[in-house]
Amino acid sequence: MPSQKITLSVIKADVGSYTGHNRVHPALLEKAGESLEAAKTKKHIVDYYVGRCGDDIDLIMTHRHGVDSEAIHRLAWDTFMACTTVAKRLHLYGAGQDLLADAFAGNVKGMGPGVAEMEFVERPSEPIVVFMADKCSPGAWNFPLYRMFADPFTSAGLVIDPKMHEGFQFSVLDAKKDAIIVLKCPEELYDLLIFLGASNQFMITDVRRRADGEIAAAASTQKLSLIAGKYVGKDDPVMAVRCQAGLPAVGEVMEAFTFPHLVDGWMRGSHCGPLMPCAFDEANPTRFDGPPRVVAAGFQLADGQLVGPVDLFDDPSFDETRRKANEVAEYMRRHGPFQPHRLPLEEMEYTTLPQVMGRLKDRFKAGKR
Ligand code: F6R
Numbered sequence: 001m002p003s004q005k006i007t008l009s010v011i012k013a014d015v016g017s018y019t020g021h022n023r024v025h026p027a028l029l030e031k032a033g034e035s036l037e038a039a040k041t042k043k044h045i046v047d048y049y050v051g052r053c054g055d056d057i058d059l060i061m062t063h064r065h066g067v068d069s070e071a072i073h074r075l076a077w078d079t080f081m082a083c084t085t086v087a088k089r090l091h092l093y094g095a096g097q098d099l100l101a102d103a104f105a106g107n108v109k110g111m112g113p114g115v116a117e118m119e120f121v122e123r124p125s126e127p128i129v130v131f132m133a134d135k136c137s138p139g140a141w142n143f144p145l146y147r148m149f150a151d152p153f154t155s156a157g158l159v160i161d162p163k164m165h166e167g168f169q170f171s172v173l174d175a176k177k178d179a180i181i182v183l184k185c186p187e188e189l190y191d192l193l194i195f196l197g198a199s200n201q202f203m204i205t206d207v208r209r210r211a212d213g214e215i216a217a218a219a220s221t222q223k224l225s226l227i228a229g230k231y232v233g234k235d236d237p238v239m240a241v242r243c244q245a246g247l248p249a250v251g252e253v254m255e256a257f258t259f260p261h262l263v264d265g266w267m268r269g270s271h272c273g274p275l276m277p278c279a280f281d282e283a284n285p286t287r288f289d290g291p292p293r294v295v296a297a298g299f300q301l302a303d304g305q306l307v308g309p310v311d312l313f314d315d316p317s318f319d320e321t322r323r324k325a326n327e328v329a330e331y332m333r334r335h336g337p338f339q340p341h342r343l344p345l346e347e348m349e350y351t352t353l354p355q356v357m358g359r360l361k362d363r364f365k366a367g368k369r
Pocket residue numbers: 020021055135233234265266267268269288289
């Protein structure tokens with residue numbers, strides 16, 4: 001008996017790109033579409049859309065199996081495997097790079113792909129925005145999620161919509177300790193920010209409305225470097241946000257991206273730079289493999305059917321943000337190998353430090369200061 005509820009699963013992976021890490025080849029998107037179309041025909045999923053940002057494929061699926069469903073995770077894994085076969089045939093760069101295991105083991109979490117999922121009862125009208133990013137890490141969502149759900153200068157609804165006025169609660173993952181804390185805003189706002197500001201370690205996993213516990217947003221938090229113990233690719237996160245009627249309006253959600261904040265993960269996963277919102281066709285990070293990009297796909301759900309997408313950053317009102325992002329990118333680039341553009345030693349995904357230290361350690365003498 002299918003549940004009343006619908007589940008939205010966004011599962012992403014980089015399984016090969018061209019030229020270098022620039023963008024997904026159309027043949028991979030076609031293969032992913034074929035795989036999900038077959039699942040839809042067999043009624044395993046209700047609907048799907050294959051998105052992409054830079055070199056990442058984003059599988060957006062609706063279904064009735066709930067979150068962490070083995071069937072849905074297997075479908076995503078098999079789809080990425082099929083795309084990897086195509087990537088290998090075309091000698092694309094980094095074919096299969098985010099698939100860290102040899103065989104599927106029940107849930108793609110911990111196996112490389114990033115996952116953002118939520119289950120809810122579909123409202124009579126259900127606007128949803130799916131965000132997909134490239135050349136950045138999961139902590140990139142902390143800043144915009146905070147703005148959408150806790151900052152009254154971004155979301156007017158926090159002040160003047162009776163359904164939002166009680167505020168939202170944030171689940172925050174400590175990625176190093178693998179522990180989650182739930183913090184309620186507005187009263188725990190200052191406690192929340194001590195964690196969110198350290199976005200390399202603490203990441204929002206989901207947001208709920210306090211008045212009734214309704215799920216409002218879910219984000220992927222998988223960090224490939226923590227999974228694999230060494231650099232094997234980037235995390236390039238995804239998230240889904242429900243909007244309107246007692247949740248932030250689409251325009252409040254989009255407003256959170258008008259400031260191109262600095263994120264980790266540019267070039268070799270070892271630099272920080274501004275997150276530039278762009279249209280689907282412009283999500284091709286080229287300069288210094290960047291700057292980092294985010295795209296926004298807007299949908300309406302209709303009994304689980306994904307009506308859309310609308311390319312929400314394809315709007316001149318984001319031109320100024322893009323101009324600022326390019327100006328900041330230039331400013332950051334001028335630092336070359338110096339921090340804070342280059343990440344602190346322990347955060348870099350590429351490093352020569354062990355070799356260099358190994359060779360030079362005897363030349364360090366007790367220093368006179
Ligand atoms: C990949 C990425 C790129 C690569 C860089 C070096 O998503 O962010 O900046 O890290 O192009 O790649 P390799 O080591 O594969 O030559």
